[in-house]
Amino acid sequence: MQKIRIAVFFRDITSPLEKEYPADYQGREDASHFYYLCKTLKKLGYEVIHYNLDVENVSSLRDVKFDLAFNLCDDGFDNKAYLEPHVPAIFDIYNIKYTGSNYYTLATCLDKIRTKEILLFHGIRTARFQTFSTGNEILNKSLKFPLIVKPAKEDASIGLRFDSVVQNERELRKKVRDVVRRYDQDALVEEYIDGREINIGIVGSKDPVILPVAEICFDNFPENMPKILTYDAKWDKETFEYKNTRNKCPTQVDPAIEMEMKEMALKAFKLMGCQDYARIDIRLDSNNVPYILEVNPNPDLSVDAGFSHMIKAAGKTYTDLIEMIIDSAVERYNIAEEPAAEFIGKKVKAKVSVRA
Ligand SMILES: Nc1ncnc2c1ncn2[C@@H]1O[C@H](COP(=O)(O)OP(=O)(O)OP(=O)(O)O)[C@@H](O)[C@H]1O
Numbered sequence: 001m002q003k004i005r006i007a008v009f010f011r012d013i014t015s016p017l018e019k020e021y022p023a024d025y026q027g028r029e030d031a032s033h034f035y036y037l038c039k040t041l042k043k044l045g046y047e048v049i050h051y052n053l054d055v056e057n058v059s060s061l062r063d064v065k066f067d068l069a070f071n072l073c074d075d076g077f078d079n080k081a082y083l084e085p086h087v088p089a090i091f092d093i094y095n096i097k098y099t100g101s102n103y104y105t106l107a108t109c110l111d112k113i114r115t116k117e118i119l120l121f122h123g124i125r126t127a128r129f130q131t132f133s134t135g136n137e138i139l140n141k142s143l144k145f146p147l148i149v150k151p152a153k154e155d156a157s158i159g160l161r162f163d164s165v166v167q168n169e170r171e172l173r174k175k176v177r178d179v180v181r182r183y184d185q186d187a188l189v190e191e192y193i194d195g196r197e198i199n200i201g202i203v204g205s206k207d208p209v210i211l212p213v214a215e216i217c218f219d220n221f222p223e224n225m226p227k228i229l230t231y232d233a234k235w236d237k238e239t240f241e242y243k244n245t246r247n248k249c250p251t252q253v254d255p256a257i258e259m260e261m262k263e264m265a266l267k268a269f270k271l272m273g274c275q276d277y278a279r280i281d282i283r284l285d286s287n288n289v290p291y292i293l294e295v296n297p298n299p300d301l302s303v304d305a306g307f308s309h310m311i312k313a314a315g316k317t318y319t320d321l322i323e324m325i326i327d328s329a330v331e332r333y334n335i336a337e338e339p340a341a342e343f344i345g346k347k348v349k350a351k352v353s354v355r356a
């Protein structure tokens, strides 16, 4: 059968990442992983085009025919996190089939507070929390310090610094006001879960596969340094935090706890309506009790990101991961039963190109 044609949608590195949050853009402007993905798809035998989606060319989607869009816009339309759900929403409008979760799942998971409410409703453990919109709210005294303050609707550790972990009410209010002002959204205040950090990767849709458990190790962190993945720990290669955080996969966890984490992750994956792939972030407390921090339906798929470590630990390659994601989407949409679509990409002018 003829291989399907794939259009890879990605964020333009020249988009205004910088303007959005001046303190949180460095390190994320590298698009090399996008080209690597295109190369991988070609290696797999697919015909590949790439599409740099923006306001100017969005309507040209009407004229392009391919079989499947690979959504790599994990920073959102125009690199704005709040426009992340809009990318699959645009695909829906143009009746385009795509990899990954739909707009509804992306929007709900982007909202960490709403996600926590859903998890709690379904009996899945997540850190106790309170929402702050101004910083003047009365603090729920049953919350135990230290607490951690995060923007309610961001990802990529945007807004996460060491001073996000607060020890008392004065520090809390200062940080909440800072988050509300800087990121123009509610602050999520959670109990700080002081223990190991675990990631669970899941691939598939009908019969999702749980990948080997990964751990973020905070090597050499001094006693007084919160063991958290700050923005710098994720993106700034020059920092102590970056150099001393390590992704270990597979990692050793007590089998009963491993089973519990996998079960809660899979339940969360299904509850939130994730499709094709997702990463669930968990912390274990000092008694090894797992708490879900968040569900990432659109995690980083770079060749050096956590997901790739997990797939390697499963004895597979990055190429296998990409094939699994496509197979999952193809199965969901039943694409194989349809004749290959006619490719009329020449009609599209703006920023669409077929790479040899
Ligand atoms: N309640 C908590 N207790 C302990 N550490 C936490 C807690 N919440 C967040 N962290 C730390 O902060 C990091 C970032 O938090 P979170 O995963 O919620 O943010 P994010 O910006 O959505 O990240 P991602 O890049 O995974 O999308 C976590 O990986 C963890 O190290």
Ligand SMILES: [Mg+2]
Residues within 6 Å of the ligand: 281, 293, 294
């Ligand atoms: Mg996370």
